[in-house]
Amino acid sequence: TNLQFARLDAPLKTILVTSSGPSEGKSTTVANLAITMAQMGTNTILVDSDLRRPVLHSIFNLQRAPGLTNYLAGNVPWKEIVQKTPIENLSLLTCGVLPPNPSELLGSKKMKMLLEELKEKYDMILFDSPPVIAVTDAAVLSTLLDGVVLVASSGSTSREALDRAITLLENVKSHLIGGVLNKIKVESVYGSYHYYYYYHYYG
Numbered sequence: 001t002n003l004q005f006a007r008l009d010a011p012l013k014t015i016l017v018t019s020s021g022p023s024e025g026k027s028t029t030v031a032n033l034a035i036t037m038a039q040m041g042t043n044t045i046l047v048d049s050d051l052r053r054p055v056l057h058s059i060f061n062l063q064r065a066p067g068l069t070n071y072l073a074g075n076v077p078w079k080e081i082v083q084k085t086p087i088e089n090l091s092l093l094t095c096g097v098l099p100p101n102p103s104e105l106l107g108s109k110k111m112k113m114l115l116e117e118l119k120e121k122y123d124m125i126l127f128d129s130p131p132v133i134a135v136t137d138a139a140v141l142s143t144l145l146d147g148v149v150l151v152a153s154s155g156s157t158s159r160e161a162l163d164r165a166i167t168l169l170e171n172v173k174s175h176l177i178g179g180v181l182n183k184i185k186v187e188s189v190y191g192s193y194h195y196y197y198y199y200h201y202y203g
Helices: 026-039 068-072 102-106 109-121 137-142 159-171 186-202
Strands: 014-019 044-048 090-093 124-128 147-153 176-182
Touching (some): 026 090, 026 124, 026 147, 044 109, 109 124
Parallel strands (some): 014 124, 044 124
């Protein structure tokens, strides 16, 4: 809902989901976001642009290759490598063969061409990428997209790492939409909400 209202004058169509470091849940977050969008009736494609440790193909139980890198580094038409998922309105463009030069591929003219073609066919295009501090891939790709969502893991992501990730994205003038706080203890959140509701309703 927040994403839908983030930019009313120019709706977000291409969004990158990343994190400051590994194991913070960015891939699960972007997969769930894509499923939610698709279930709302939005024609959605999920692109695995984590060309170092891709996992989206395994989440949806699909083949990793051929995929994005096969298109960017070869002559494979992108329409031939987009795969349907079990979710209606949701397609997946997997990573493909792991390349030696991920950042170069993501910043290439061919990547820009692919983006324009995807915009013609899909209403929402979501990207998974490596952590922004570890490598430059996310920062490079973010400059081509409408916005970035930064995932942080409750209780494990340090403030310093989060600040560093935000700085790196700001340095390349990315549009940071906001963040997702992941791995929260649900019991504590429910308890505080229940107290708030009780207090204000009966007060």
